[in-house]
Amino acid sequence: MQRSDLTLGQLATAVGATPRWVLNTLTRLGVPRRYAEPLARRLALARTLAEHAGTPLSDAWALAGRALKEADPHRTWRHESPNGAVVLSVDMPRFLTSYGARLALALNHYGERRRGRRPRRRGTAVERARAWGIDTTLLTSALSRTPELRLRTLHENMEALRSLRENLRRREPGRPA
Amino acid sequence: MSLVGLLEGLNGAGVRYVVVGGVAANAHGSARITSDVDVCYDPEPENRNRLATRLAAWHAYLRGVQPGLPFAMDGRTLRDTPVMTLVTDEGDLDVMDRVAGVGEFPAVEASSLETSVLGVPVRVLSLDALIAAKRATGRRRDHEALLELEALREERRRRRL
Numbered sequence: 001m002q003r004s005d006l007t008l009g010q011l012a013t014a015v016g017a018t019p020r021w022v023l024n025t026l027t028r029l030g031v032p033r034r035y036a037e038p039l040a041r042r043l044a045l046a047r048t049l050a051e052h053a054g055t056p057l058s059d060a061w062a063l064a065g066r067a068l069k070e071a072d073p074h075r076t077w078r079h080e081s082p083n084g085a086v087v088l089s090v091d092m093p094r095f096l097t098s099y100g101a102r103l104a105l106a107l108n109h110y111g112e113r114r115r116g117r118r119p120r121r122r123g124t125a126v127e128r129a130r131a132w133g134i135d136t137t138l139l140t141s142a143l144s145r146t147p148e149l150r151l152r153t154l155h156e157n158m159e160a161l162r163s164l165r166e167n168l169r170r171r172e173p174g175r176p177a
Numbered sequence: 178m179s180l181v182g183l184l185e186g187l188n189g190a191g192v193r194y195v196v197v198g199g200v201a202a203n204a205h206g207s208a209r210i211t212s213d214v215d216v217c218y219d220p221e222p223e224n225r226n227r228l229a230t231r232l233a234a235w236h237a238y239l240r241g242v243q244p245g246l247p248f249a250m251d252g253r254t255l256r257d258t259p260v261m262t263l264v265t266d267e268g269d270l271d272v273m274d275r276v277a278g279v280g281e282f283p284a285v286e287a288s289s290l291e292t293s294v295l296g297v298p299v300r301v302l303s304l305d306a307l308i309a310a311k312r313a314t315g316r317r318r319d320h321e322a323l324l325e326l327e328a329l330r331e332e333r334r335r336r337r338l
Contacts, residue, residue: 073246073247074247092247093247093248093249094249094253096246096247096248097247097248097249097254098254098257098258100239100242100246100247100248101239101254101257101258101261102258103239103241103242104239104240104241104242104261104262104263105260105261105262107240107241107242108240108241108262108271124331125324125327125328125330125331126328126331126332128324128327128328129324129325129327129328130328132321132324134321134324134325134328135208136328136332138208139206139207139208139325139328139329139332140332141208142206142207142208143206143329143332143333143336143338145206147204147205147290147292147301148292148293148294150203150204150205150206151180151200151203151204151292151293151294151299152294152295153203154180154200154203154204154210154211154294155179155180155181155294155295157210158179158180158210158211158212158268159179161210161212162179162212162268
């Protein structure tokens, strides 16, 4: 997975931290601000190690880099201190599951909020919707049907769209007809 | 893979949930086509495990994330992640244990109505609660949906529906 198109907000969501924490941490660690997926993954693990194992952040960053490089993502990664007295183990599948869930949220823009003041309300709700370009006749038409019928129509529309997409995908070059 | 299949599967597994988001908006008269289903579930451990088992049977995976990343779909993952955006054998499904602007599951359930689709019973979030949720998220992409829902509410009140 090599995504380099994350925004700061998305990267912070994937890490499970605030944008301010990300910026401060990158400055402290002297890491360039290139908001890519591998950076999010390493920061997420470093944050987990710092929070739950009490590892200083700079050490956690180094350990996270090592773990992600060496570890089998489907197994637990173990790291021993030089004298073998301390053993750190990271459940990689569990870490990657929770990190992946946050990354999916970030990519689906769940955390993205509109900035600035809300626009002033003018006119009725229907007038505002019309001014925005919404076809309000579709709403009045929908209101003449029962909720059951509306959901049935949605179900049929979703089915039709899925079938349409399937058919188009089959016609894409390089795919068998 | 269908809306009905998804609801039947959740009902069949005994999952307590309320449909929120675009599908609920459609139930109230929204004209916007949606291709995913948003579900708010009761995070009580047994219900969470029932949902996780159902999702695992549907091969749920993280939507938008490249395949191959280890992903354990179980009650613990649901407990640790309040919102998940998934792709499943039954279609795209977002699951959450609370709805911003409405509250946790008991509040969501109290703000829902029972209806059905092709004979399959389903609870959907009320129009007022949907508006509160859209306002609370404050996302740019939700602005148009919010305007539409507010217009719908006004029209329904005018018609005394």
